[in-house]
Amino acid sequence: MDNETIISLLYVFALAAFQGYLVISKVPPLLHTPLMSATNAISGISVVGAIVLAGSQHDRISTILGVIAVISATINVVGGFMITDRMLRMFQDKTGKKK
């Protein structure tokens, strides 16, 4: 990896960090629990790395590790989004318009 790539990755990192700070500081305490669940679901993005690992057929150990990683990351993604949705559904009954 050349230095230019590293620098551009660091730019992405710094801006994403700042963005994360800005977006979250406006969330009311009422929504803290669903928010935690939501960020948890999104941290399942490591499934992307796991998929490449499982599919590249480099050697047997890598493939086994990859499959375990895909399973755990998918549990995180699917479970995380479904739970968040279940929590948020509790907020919507009141208005009567939705659902």
Place this chain on the structure above:
Amino acid sequence: MQIPYLIEITYLVASVLFIYGLKAMSHPTTARRGMNAAAVGMLMAIAGTLLHREIVSYEWIIVGLVIGSIIGAAMSIWMPMTAMPQRTALSLAFGALAATIVGIAEFYRYSGELSAFKMSTIDFEVLFGGITVTGSLIAFAKLQGLVRGTPVTYKSQNIVNISLFIAAVGIFVYLIFFPVGTLFYVMVGMAFLFGILLVLPIGAADMPVVMSLMNSYAGLASAATGFALNNKVLIIAGTFDGFSGLILSILMCRAMNRSITNVLFGAFGSAGTEATQIEGTMREISVDDVAGQMAYAR
């Protein structure tokens, strides 16, 4: 269009959808729509990854995705609503495990030809990942009542934790210059151990703060994976998580009128001394919060 660019575009759209989704979480009425957008983003990122040129066979990927989806869905459907915090902790442990495993596999495959930069990203990945795996498992066990919920303290706890931490950092630095296999696995083991020791002294009532912090670590582990694999969606989503988790745990502490150091290390000093405690809780609340809570009260 060339495939690599197509993948990058799906990642870009996924990143935008994640940020939009979390932004929409700032109000109860838009929150659900936002999460649906984020879920679409996740699907796009996964679909884009399937086009990756390194992937030669799909059977194992599909097996993994199917098994994971079934377990994840089962866990979220059959767990009672009151057990939600535990479930989030468990889900967190799985996500961190995935990041840790990817890091270990990277090391295993390329050991010997790793640049200092790549080695340090892998170091970060397994360190944060490992701490999160066992840390959230302990959080899960405490919330579920499998482990005593009260803070577990013993004499010389500080010394044990600090020396373990220093040893891990020492190995971390050493590995950047000399990537030795055995030492790497020792560090992974230490990360797992550290996660346990870090959460044991914290009471079950403070677990949401711990989980938010663990969420932050899991995000940083994903971001480190992104640096190792030169994958921007991993960096964006991971960093976003990392910092939002950190801010969220600080906000949660503030809502309880406590400092984050008090929550995390409050039990460490109290092993022998018995200070006078103020009973009851006091919660500061703003007008916006009251309005929100009243609107959705039953």
